[in-house]
Amino acid sequence: MGKKISFRITLAIVSMIICTLFLNLSMLLGMLAFPEQLRKDISEYEKKYEKLREVLPVNGVVGYISDDQKDENAGRYYIAQYALAPIIVTRSLDHKIIIGNFRTSSPKSEICEKYGLVTVKDFGNGLIIFSRDIK
Amino acid sequence: MIALLCLSLIAPLAGGYLLPRSIVPTQKPASADQLLKASLAIGLGFGLTSCLYFLVLLFIDSSKDTLILIEAVFCFILAFLLKSKKTGEHPSGAEICEKAVVQSKYERILSIAFYVSLACTFTTFVLIAVRLPNGEWDAWAIWNLRARFIFRGGEHWTNVFSSLLSPSTHPDYPFLVSATIARIWKYLGQETQFVPVILATLFTFATAGIIYSAVAIMRSKSQGCLAGLFLFSNVDFIYLGTCQYADVPLGFFFLASLVLVSFQDTFSKNYGLSFLAGAMAGFAGWTKNEGLLFLGSLFLARLLVTFFSSDRRTHMKQLLYFTLGSIPVLAIILYFKINLAPQSDLVQRQGLTQAIDKLWQLSRYVEIIKTFGNVTISVFPQLILLLIYPLFLGIKITARDRIKVTTLVLVMFFMIFGYFMVYVITPYDVSWHLRSSLSRLLLQLWPSFLFVYFMLISTPEKALLAGQIRTQNAE
Numbered sequence: 058m059g060k061k062i063s064f065r066i067t068l069a070i071v072s073m074i075i076c077t078l079f080l081n082l083s084m085l086l087g088m089l090a091f092p093e094q095l096r097k098d099i100s101e102y103e104k105k106y107e108k109l110r111e112v113l114p115v116n117g118v119v120g121y122i123s124d125d126q127k128d129e130n131a132g133r134y135y136i137a138q139y140a141l142a143p144i145i146v147t148r149s150l151d152h153k154i155i156i157g158n159f160r161t162s163s164p165k166s167e168i169c170e171k172y173g174l175v176t177v178k179d180f181g182n183g184l185i186i187f188s189r190d191i192k
Numbered sequence: 193m194i195a196l197l198c199l200s201l202i203a204p205l206a207g208g209y210l211l212p213r214s215i216v217p218t219q220k221p222a223s224a225d226q227l228l229k230a231s232l233a234i235g236l237g238f239g240l241t242s243c244l245y246f247l248v249l250l251f252i253d254s255s256k257d258t259l260i261l262i263e264a265v266f267c268f269i270l271a272f273l274l275k276s277k278k279t280g281e282h283p284s285g286a287e288i289c290e291k292a293v294v295q296s297k298y299e300r301i302l303s304i305a306f307y308v309s310l311a312c313t314f315t316t317f318v319l320i321a322v323r324l325p326n327g328e329w330d331a332w333a334i335w336n337l338r339a340r341f342i343f344r345g346g347e348h349w350t351n352v353f354s355s356l357l358s359p360s361t362h363p364d365y366p367f368l369v370s371a372t373i374a375r376i377w378k379y380l381g382q383e384t385q386f387v388p389v390i391l392a393t394l395f396t397f398a399t400a401g402i403i404y405s406a407v408a409i410m411r412s413k414s415q416g417c418l419a420g421l422f423l424f425s426n427v428d429f430i431y432l433g434t435c436q437y438a439d440v441p442l443g444f445f446f447l448a449s450l451v452l453v454s455f456q457d458t459f460s461k462n463y464g465l466s467f468l469a470g471a472m473a474g475f476a477g478w479t480k481n482e483g484l485l486f487l488g489s490l491f492l493a494r495l496l497v498t499f500f501s502s503d504r505r506t507h508m509k510q511l512l513y514f515t516l517g518s519i520p521v522l523a524i525i526l527y528f529k530i531n532l533a534p535q536s537d538l539v540q541r542q543g544l545t546q547a548i549d550k551l552w553q554l555s556r557y558v559e560i561i562k563t564f565g566n567v568t569i570s571v572f573p574q575l576i577l578l579l580i581y582p583l584f585l586g587i588k589i590t591a592r593d594r595i596k597v598t599t600l601v602l603v604m605f606f607m608i609f610g611y612f613m614v615y616v617i618t619p620y621d622v623s624w625h626l627r628s629s630l631s632r633l634l635l636q637l638w639p640s641f642l643f644v645y646f647m648l649i650s651t652p653e654k655a656l657l658a659g660q661i662r663t664q665n666a667e
Contacts, residue, residue, distance in 0.1 A: 062659030066652055069584035070298055073418060074305045076577055077425035081309045084427045085316045092323060099326050100385070116348045118356055131360075135333045138358065142337055143345035147356045 099136050106140035108180055109156070118145040120155035120189070122168065133158060150174075153191060159183035193380060197390075200379035203263040204372075207270050208237025214274040215464035216455065221413060224405040228451075231401030234394050235444050236468070239475035240266075242371040243524050245378075249371075254346055256378050298652045302417035306404070313400075313424045317393065320434040325385040327392070327436030334362050335369045335438055336388055342374035343383060353532045359540075364533040366525060368479040369438045388436045395441040396433030399639050400424065402444070406451040406643065410458075412651040419646040422578070428571050429635050438480050439636045445476035446486055446607075447639040450600055453490065453514075454647070457596040460506050463513040470517025477518075477525050481536065482611075482636060484525070487518060489606035493599045501595065541619035550617045560615045563626040571631045572638070578645060586658070588650035600644040607637060 087094070113119065119141075125133060137158055138146045146156065150172055157174070160183055169176070174187035212229040219225050244266060245259065252258055326332045338361075341352035352370075353363050369391070376387045400423050408416030424430065433440040452469035459465060473490050476483030494514060498507035534540070550556060568575065589597050611633050618625045650658070 062663070063656060065584055066655050066659070067298075069581055070302065070414075070418075070652055073577060073581060074302065074421065077421040077574070078305060078309060078312075080425040080427065080574070081312045081421075084430065085312045085319075088316050088319045092319070095320065095323050096328070098324050099332055103326075116345065116351065118354075132329075135329075135358070135360070138361070139332050139337050139340070142340040143348060143351055145351060145354050145356045148358070 099139070102133075102136050103140045105180075105182055105184060106137060109184060109186065110141060112178065112186065113141065113144055113154070116143055117154075118147060118152055120150050120152035121146050121148050121158065122150060122155055122172070122174070122187070123158040124160055124168070150189060151191060153188060155187040155189055157183075157185035157187055159185070193382075193384075196380045197376070197387075199260075200376045203267055204237030204241040205233055206237075207240055207267050208233035208235070210270055210274050211236055211468060215462070215468055216452075217459055217462060219409045221408060224408040224413070224416065227401050228405035228409065231398040231405065232448055232452075232468075232472075234398040235441070235448050235472060235475060238372045238391070238394075238441075239368060239445075239471070239478065239521070241375060242368045243478065243521060245371050245375040246367055246524065246528070249342070249349060254342075254349060254378075256381065259375070259378060298414045299412075299417075302414045302421075306417040306420050309421050309424045310400070313430055314397075316430060317396065317434050320431065321389045321393070324435060325389060327388060327434075330438070331388065331436035333360065334365060335436065336373060337361055338363075338365075338367075338370035339373035339377065339388070340383065342370065343377045350532065353534060355534055359537050362537070364529070364536045365438075365480060366478045366483070366533075367528060368475060369441060392433055392436045392440065395444050396430070399440065399444045399447060402447055402451055403639055403643055406454070407646045410454065411646060412653050414653065415646050415649075415651045419642050422574055422642050423639060425574055426572065426635070426638060428631060429638050432632065432635055437632065439632045442476055442479045442483055443636045443639045445472050445479060445483065446636065447643055449473040449476065449486070449490055450603065450640050450643060453494070453599055454596045456510055457593075457599070460503070460510070463509060466510040466513035467517035470514040470519075471521060472517075473514075474518040474521025474525070478521055482633065485610045486603075486607060487522070489603050489610065490599075491515070491518075492606060493602035496602060497595055497599050538614070538619060546619070547617040556616050556622055559622055560612060560626065563623075563630060564612070567626075567630045567634060571634060582649055585652065585655040586650045587648050588654060589648060593647070597644075597647060600640075600647065604637065604641060604644055 121134060121137065123133060125131075134146070134148060137156065141156075154177075155174060157168075168174070169187070172189070174189055177186040177188050179185045209229060212232040216229060216232070241263065244263060248254075248259055248262055252262070326336065338352050342349045345351055355363075357363055372391060373388050376391075377383050380387070400420055403423055404416045404420040406416075407419040429440070429443075449469045449472040452465050452472060456462070456465040456469065469490070473483070473487040476486045491511075491514065494507070494511050498504060498511055501507045611630075615622060615626060615630075
C-alpha cells in the first residue's frame, strides 16, 4: 500500500512537471521557430518622426490630421504622440501648428483647401507640418 | 552608462533590502530566505524611490543632482533608523510553519525542472525583449509615454495630465512604473529602451522569486518549485511581463502583500510585517487603479478576520500597523488623484444613475459570467492540472493556518467580485471592455492565486508521510 501511495504521488508530480515544462518549452520553441509571429516594434515607425521633432517646439500643443477614417488605425496617431512627447498631439485643427500624417506622400489638396492649411514643411513619407490661421 | 545604471539601482535596491532584512524574520531554508528578501527589495525599492521622485518633482525641482542628494539622504536615514533594529527572529524548526518532515526524494527532480523552466523562460523573455524593446501597446501608449513626458518635459512635466491628451493614454493612472523609468533615465542623462526592459525583467523574475521562496519557507522546497513551475508555464503572464505591461508589477505587489500578511499570521507579534504588507498594498495602488481595489480588499479581509478572531487585540494591532504602512503611499495617491490626475474614464463617461441602472440588467451578468469562463479556460490551461492534482495529494489546512488561508481566500474573492462589478457598471460596451482587459486582470491575480493554491495543497512530503502513517496503522 505504501508503494502504491508513493507511486500515485510520483505520478502526479511527474505529470505536473511534464505538462508545465511542455507549456514552457512550446513558448520558447515557438519564439525560436516563428519570431515573425510578434508584431513589429514601433521603433521602426517612430524613426519617421525624428526630423519632425527637430523643428517642432520643445513643449506645447499641436494639431493632428490624417487620411485615416475615424478610429481606424488609431495606432498611427498614438505612435505620433509617443514619438513627439512631451508635445501634446491632439486630433483637432484648432492649433497654429498641425501635423499631417498621410498614407500617401502627396496628400489630397482638397484637405488643405477644406481646412485652410498651409504647408510649412513636407518631410516626405506622408508627413507634413502645416500652419493654420486661428482667429 | 553601466556605472550610472548601477548607481540608479543602488538606492532602490539597498533601501528596499534594508526593510525586509530588518523586519522579516530569518527563516529556513536560508537560500529561500535570502531570495525572498532580495525579491521583496525590488518592489519596495522601486515603490519608495518612485514616490520620492514624484515628491521631488512636485515640490523641489527636476534636476538630477537634487534627486541624487535626496535619495542619498533618504538611504542614510533609513539605514540609521534600522541600524538598531534586531535582525528578525530565528525561530526554531517547530515555530516555523509546516516544514518537510521527511527528506524529499522529489525535491531534487523538482529543483532541476524548476531551473530548466527558469532558463527557458529567461531565454524566451530575452528573445521577445530584443524584438519588442518598446513593448506592446500599453507599454508605449501609456507607461513609457508618460515617462517621456516626465523626462523630456523638464519643468513642464505636468503636461502629462493635460486634458488635451487622448483619454486612451489614461492620464489618471498612477505613477509608479512611469516615474521609475523616468527616474533611471534621469540618472543616465538619456533615454534608453533598455530601462523599461530591465524594469520588466526585474518585476517578472522577482515575482517568481517571491512565490518560490515564500512557498518553500511556508510549505517545502519541492512545493515552492511546483509553484514556480506553474508561474512560468503561463505563456500570457510571461508575455505581459516582456511587453512591459504594468499588470506584472501590480501582480508582484499583490503577491508580496499576501505573502507578508501570511508571515504575519505565523509571527503574530512581529507587527512590522503588517506595516510592510500595508506599504506593498499601497504600492499596488500606486501602480494601477486596480491596486486600490486590492488595498481595500486586503483591509476588509483583515478586518473580517479580526472581527471573528479569538485574539482580537493582536489582530487589531496588526490591522493598525497595516494601515500605518499604507497611509504614506495612500496620501501620495490621494494627492495625485485630487490635484493632478483627471477623472478616470470609467467615472467620467457616465453618471451615478446610469451606473445604477446597469446593475439591474441581467444580460450583462450573463455575458460577464460567460466571458469569465471562456477567458479563464483559454488563458489558464494549467487549471485542469491544478484541479486534478489535489485528488492525488489532498488538501491540508492546519488549525494554525486557518486565519492565513481565510485572509488569502477572502482577498481573492473580493478582487474577483470587484472586477466583476466594474464590468457590470462599465460605461463602455461590455463585450469590448471584457475582450480588451479581462485576461490581463486575471493574469494580475495569477501569482497570488498560485500562492493561495500551494498553501492549501498538501506538500508531496506530507502526502507521502500521511500515506506511510496510514499504511502502518492498517498493518
